[in-house]
Amino acid sequence: MTPRSPSSAPERTPAAAAAPTAPPKVPPVLSVRDVRIGDRAGHREVVHGVSFGLTPGKAVGVVGESGSGKTLTCRAVLGILPRHFEITGGSVEIAGTDITTLTPSRWTELRGATISAVFQDPASYLNPSIRVGAQIAEVLRVKTGLKRRQARHRAVELLRAVRLRDPALVYGQYPHELSGGMLQRVLIATAVAAGPRVLIADEATTALDVTVQAEILDLLDELREESGLALVVVSHDLAVVAQICDEVLVMRQGEVVEQGPAHEVLHHPRHPYTRLLVAEHEQYGLDRFLDPTEASS
Amino acid sequence: MTTGLPQDVTTARPEDVTTGPRQDVTSGRPRDVTSRPSEARTAARPAAPRPALEVTGLDVHYGRGRGRRRALAGVSLSVAPGETVGVIGETGSGKSTLARTVLGLVRPSAGSVRVGGEDVTRYGNRRWRALRRRGVVQYVFQDPLRSLDPDLTIEDSLIEPLLIQGRGRAEATARARSLLDRVRLHDDLLERMPSELSGGQRQRIAVARALMTGPELVLLDEPVSALDSANRVQVLEILKELGAAGTALVLISHDLGSVAGTADRIAVLHHGALVETGAARDVVNRPAHPYTRLLVGSAPTLRTASADRARREALRALLNT
Secondary structure: OEOOOOOOOHHHOHHHHHOOOOOOOOOOOEEEEEEEEEEOOOOEEEEEEEEEEEOOOOEEEEEOOOOOOHHHHHHHHHOOOOOOEEEEEEEEEEOOEEHHHOOHHHHHHHHHHOEEEEOOOHHHHOOOOOOHHHHHHHHHHHHHOOOHHHHHHHHHHHHHHOOOOOHHHHHOOOHHHOOHHHHHHHHHHHHOOOOOOEEEEEOOOOOOOHHHHHHHHHHHHHHHHHHOOEEEEEEOOHHHHHHHOOEEEEEEOOEEEEEEEHHHHHHOOOOHHHHHHHHHHHHHOOOOOOOHHHHHO | OOOOHHHHHHHOOHHHHHHHHHHHHHOOOHHHHHHHHHHHHHHHHHHOOOOOEEEEEEEEEEOOHHHOEEEEEEEEEEEOOOOEEEEEOOOOOOHHHHHHHHOOOOOOOEEEEEEOOEEOOOOOHHHHHHHHHHOOEEEEOOOHHHHOOOOOOHHHHHHHHHHHOOOOHHHHHHHHHHHHHHOOOOHHHHHOOHHHOOHHHHHHHHHHHHHOOOOOEEEEEOOOOOOOHHHHHHHHHHHHHHHHOOOEEEEEEOOHHHHHOOOOEEEEEEOOEEEEEEEHHHHHHOOOOHHHHHHHHHOOOOOOOOOOHHHHHHHHHHHHO
16 A cells, blocks of 8 residues: 555545545545455455545546456445455445445436446446337436437437447447447446446456557547546556556555555556556557657657 | 479468479470479578468458458558568457468458468468477467367377377487477476466477477467466576577467567558558557557557557547548
């Protein structure tokens, strides 16, 4: 654990988050305080205290290798922890509501409408035998109570908003007719259909080509700028998170080993594990070859 | 036969070398036959080393009739012995088709493929089988489990290519041990099954297996994409050493970052055509084609995004017109 001085970003430490005294008094849309997750079967703690706060239009990144607890943390926030796992300590508040007070039906209301998520393999979240537009329209009808025709109209609008070139055509297509990047756009359109305030993107660009990954990250960045959507970007790739996030958490074996503003963590990594991630990237990423003036010209 | 003789002999497959001169003995020109080809060989070698792979004007089509699609269009690429060339392309760029064509799994509709100086373009199944048995060209999959038989021990997997060639078990095992050392694995692993190894260990075993026959050319399709960063670094490190040791490598990948540090040259495939080929450093730092510029500008880097959103939007618009 390498704590950074709480003065530079008050919402970063649990104590500061409990007493929100940051100058711009925007209430957080998501507040995670010292969340611990236990494995009931193995009687052991697998996530040892994660804290972060998210105000509208902000993005926080969670980096770590597989098994670091980043996905479990997300699932805890979404109330979809796998069996055997449970939150054993700390608290999660979504738009001011403590999730421990939520009944299953309140959870269903909250998911999609307030907090939403996209994951790595978009195809597995769509029904292969239903046209993609109809699947978005269904979400709209259930979540926002739109009538059939309005829902159809709004679904096309959403497909346009996620920069699909021919939204009306895509509306009538089946998942197998679309590429991975297009499917992820459809999933993002579905995820933001009910106007959530927080979107969790868990390895959402991992399976995509670089240029498509950049398109999706650009899209998320745009949604955040234009609609104030708050983002939790989870990735094993430090650079993906660096591209889009204000704050970064580095997790390893269930522990947050480093946390702070993105540029701080990237340029002055303190924990040996973060240093290792940065060093590996510098050794084999593009950075070593890129002359910054060339690249930005 | 008499006029085309020197050329035929220099490029002939070993089995043809024995039949070629015999025919010429009957035509009454034994002296020329023995002297001219050897002169040609000694003269050609020091000047320009024969490429390990030479692909010229390759066109590949899939399907027929109205469903006929062009997968590769006029692709030309040459890889010298000991050179590592990275072929960069995204989904649908044709990079796997290129690999499959070089391996004789797909027939090109135009152009030629020469492997180790041998024109393999019109080879049938029988000649390909013979070529594979000799192990001149080898292939490493992205998923190492596909390169390794799950029911064989690591030792049996490694020595199999040599046993097929009729070499002795002791010799094969000795070579397996020395190659394990080269891929930095302990020879304890010889008795294990592939399922007992980690992804990184398996991929290094797959690389060692590809090297067993002493190939001139190894094609690696996304060799590190399925590995975590520590294993990725280690496998790339090993590949670099192989290149330095004289094996020609073709690294096929969608990831410019993993190839930039390993390849001498980079070739960029986009929609089935090579849009840019050059020294790795130049392609990354001074990309000329808009697609390469977008590719470089999309790669996440730690400093900042290597290009800003607006610049990427502009390149995307340019490519879509």
